Amino acid sequence: MGITLLYVEDDREIGSAVSADLRERKYAVRWQQSGEGAVEAAAGCQLAILDVMLPGLDGFTVGQRLKRAYPEMPVLMLSARTSIDDKLQGLEFADDYLTKPFHPDELAARIEVLLRRTGAAEPAPLVLKHLVVYEGNNVIQEAATGREILLTGKQFQIFTYMLRHLGQILTKEQIYEAVWGEAYIEGDKTLMVHIRYLREKLELDPAAPEIIETVRGIGYRVRA
Amino acid sequence: MSGRRSLGGRQQSLLSRYLLIIVAALLFIPVGIPLTFAGYNLFNLQTAEKPPEEYKLYSNITALEEQWHQEALSLSGQTPDAIDRRLEELSGSYPLAAMFWVDGGGQTRQIHTPEDPQLQGQLGMDRIPAQWSAPEAIAFMKDAARQEPLAIVAFIGDRADAGEGFLVMQIPEKITEAYRFQSLSSWYILVLLIFFALFVAVSWLFFTGIRRRLLRLQTAMSFTGGAGIPEPIAPGKADEIGRLEEAFNHMVAELTVSRRREAEEEGLRKRLVADLSHDLRTPLTVIRSHLHVLGKEGLSRRGQESILLMDERIESLSGLIDNLLSYNLLSSGRVTLNPERKDVLRILRESAAAWYPLWEKDGFEVDISLEGEPLYWIIDESWFRRILDNLFQNIVRHARSGKYVGVRTVTREAGRAVVISDRGQGMDSTPEAAGAGLGLSIVDLLLNRMELARKTVSSQQGTSIEITQPQANNLNKI
Known part of the structure; x- marks a missing residue:
């Protein structure tokens, strides 16, 4: 290698x-x-x-x-x-x-x-359930069909931040502050709304998410 | 040095300076007033016009009066002509005074008046009656008593009952005026007022000076520099306030030295702990990596199990070393905490996020309910995480059987509290709980340092630990 x-x-x-x-x-x-x-x-x-x-x-x-x-x-x-x-x-x-x-x-x-x-590791694509993520090229594909999934700027930022901390549970505050660069205010629904749209694009069944997992009471996690 | 200082101090003492001002003010009444008075007169004598030389004869009224009575006595029994002659002689000696005499029958005889018309006018010789009646005599004497003009009256024979009449000498006002004591002019009152104002000004300056220096000292004391110690101040005069400033500087210096010593001791102990930790952990690392190598050899199931067990024991030994050394640092008070206003719920979520994979792996039911407004406490974040780590670690190690971790907030009288609970066999049940003591001791030390309180309820059905900040009520209203 x-x-x-x-x-x-x-x-x-x-x-x-x-x-x-x-x-x-x-x-x-x-x-x-x-x-x-x-x-x-x-x-x-x-x-x-x-x-x-x-x-x-x-x-x-x-x-x-x-x-x-x-x-x-x-x-x-x-x-x-x-x-x-x-x-x-x-x-x-x-x-x-x-x-x-x-x-x-x-x-x-x-x-x-x-x-x-x-990015020092080999640019091997990351396989997440039904998705393949080419991190170097910022491309997300459906493994079965090869269809590319297009994300908006904020959705992409949230997803890459979670990929960078693969397997780690991230709190709402951590994600919000990393992506928006400002302090999270309790009760702000912005992040939740973004994650809902992100799931609609990424998940097979957005009602039962497999890619972006909700850890109740703590935050979200993307598992390898 | 102290002897010299006290001597110098006495000279420069505030008390002595204030006494000097008071003494000066008091002396001004008995000494200053006569002195200035005399000075003023001396000044007047020097500058004012001197009375003419020919007035000198009349300067001593008392002597003149005596002489006049002597004259009257010697004229007793003389003929009117002889008296006339004598009066003429006298008039020659005292040309500026008016003279006349009245015989036993009340008739005015021989009036001598000064030649100067101004002096004549002042004497009012025209008012002298030719024949004296009793009212006229009384009116004359009343004028004489008022010195309008000054009249020296002597009965001939120096006795009223002699019945030979009387001799009168009148001295014009101009002459008597020249020798009268000069009255105080408005200038002198002005000088007095200036003295008074000066005293007030000196007193005021004295006290504002003291006040300014005290305020400066107060500012220096209340303003703390970077290390939380006030800065020394530039020394001023060597009086009481100066000594206070000096004592303050001395105190600041001592404080700085003791802070430095404390920091040195803290550093030393930390070094010791770090070295100890290194010496204990290095062999453990070696053992662990060799166990790993051993595990890759073809071992039986029992062999693999015992390697796994050893690995777990090494992990918990490492935790024990950590707790032991932390306890050493904390109990000696050699740890500096940096308390800040932090959202405890956020730290709880982050800490739970870090522990979650382990709970998940062990099949724990994780019940986290930390919704709602942030809960602000004054805490040191990294040490608060340490408290949570120890509590979570205790659950994983000693309450494994309950397969449950609960983290939630509850509302109490003193404000919101954090509750961490498990469903293990409780703290008193021996085999599972052994070893939890050190971790909890550290928790207690840290809670104490952060002014937090722990309330533990433990039974066979589980343990719940409630953490509150008793004085936190107002923090969350900001």
């Missing part, structure tokens, strides 16, 4: 185990044991996995340098720390965050989400 990951981890045991696991998952892994030279090693990589506690340069510093050098490259932080302010500090620039001891499957899942979000 040709996806190269930069992995910075000082602990040899964790480093070799995680590298081996990721290689098994068909990623090329560049494992570095310290933050020195990480920026140089990141050339040609599609994603960086950084441990927070590194000897010498710590993970936050390395991450910030990487972000400056490659703003498009997603950075996933691994930490053995607990305190909440560390999480915030790390997430200011990092795209995701995972606390040790993590399960190798979870790491792999997070990597996949990040690669999909930035």
Whole structure:
């Protein structure tokens, strides 16, 4: 698949185990044991996995340098720390965050989400029930007939935002604020109306939606 | 240094300055008034016209009177001609005064008047009768008493009953006037008024000066800088207010130092906790990745099950480490909370959204009912999420049997409350609830720091935890 990951981890045991696991998952892994030279090693990589506690340069510093050098490259932080302010500090620039001891499957899942979000993954079409979504070309088709489904600007924005957070439950506030860029006011029906029209276009039976699922009391979810 | 300061302070004390003003004002009455009075007269003497030299003879009226009585005594028993002669001699000595005498029969004899017509006019010699009657004598004496003009009258023989008549010397007003004490002019009153105004002005300036400096101090005290500590102020005079300013600056400095020390301690403890967390989690990560590798080998069903169990235990051990270290930080008070006005329902929805997949996987019935107006509380968002995480985690771990999570709001007397409930076997039932204590301790510490209250109802049918903000009533009306 040709996806190269930069992995910075000082602990040899964790480093070799995680590298081996990721290689098994068909990623090329560049494992570095310290933050020195990480920026140089990141050339040609599609994603960086950084441990927070590194000897010498710590993970936050390395991450910030990487972000400056490659703003498009997603950075996933691994930490053995607990305190909440560390999480915030790390997430200011990092795209995701995972606390040790993590399960190798979870790491792999997070990597996949990040690669999909930035489009670094292969432009394989996303199959959602009866739909096929070509994310790179912004095209949505009915799998059976090949008929293209056309969405209005706001409908498209809502749908892409949900696709970017595939499998995640999103609250009304989160969707509204991401799409409209302003604070959600309780009682506003705009989003609900848009979702109703979106379902009329996307769903086979808008009364029993399968693509955009309603999670009662919380929000909406698009499941892979 | 303190000795020198107290000495200098006394000189510059507000009290002494105010006393100086008061003493100056008080001294002005007994000392200032006579002094200025004298000064004024001295000034007048210097500048005003001096009486002419020939008036000097008449300047001492008392001496003249004495001399006149002496003269009258010596003329006792003399013939009228002798008296005439003597009077003529005297008139030669005192040319500016008028003189006459009246004999025993009441007849006016020998009138001598000054040559100057102006002086003559002032004496009114024409009013002197040639023959004196009793009313005329009385009228004359009344005029003399009023000094219009001044008349010195002496009976010849210096006795009224001698019956030899009397001698009169009249001194014109112009001469007596020249020696009369000068009355206070309007200038002097003006000077007094200026002094009074000056006192008022000095007092006023003194108090406005104090007031201005106190206001400045008040402003400095109530205005806090970025760190929530007032800025020190520029020191002024070394009086009482100056010392107050100095004490204020000292206090600000101490406060800054103690804040810094606190921050340092907080940082140190956080470092320690972070290191501890790292040291505990690193081996767990290694174990977990090796378990994963092991799981991929061809193991029996029992082997796979026990790997799954170990993996779950590692996950819960990780949660325990997290809680333990958080508890350490929180209970030492070394955690800074940033309380803000936040919509609690929104945070509840977001937190539930994060937990939903896990509940779904375990087959929980999820009952979330958070409709309606936003519910604003003053909370630290990330720590409030931590409270919810701990409560949800407890449900997943310890109330699994109920297969139910309920999140809703209820209306209570103090306002709306948040209720998180499950249908587990309750907190008191031993096997399931073991280990929930630490998570709840953290919840309580955090609730306490955010001035929130927890009310828990637990039975065999389930547990419901109600969180309220007792003082939140007015927040939602804004």
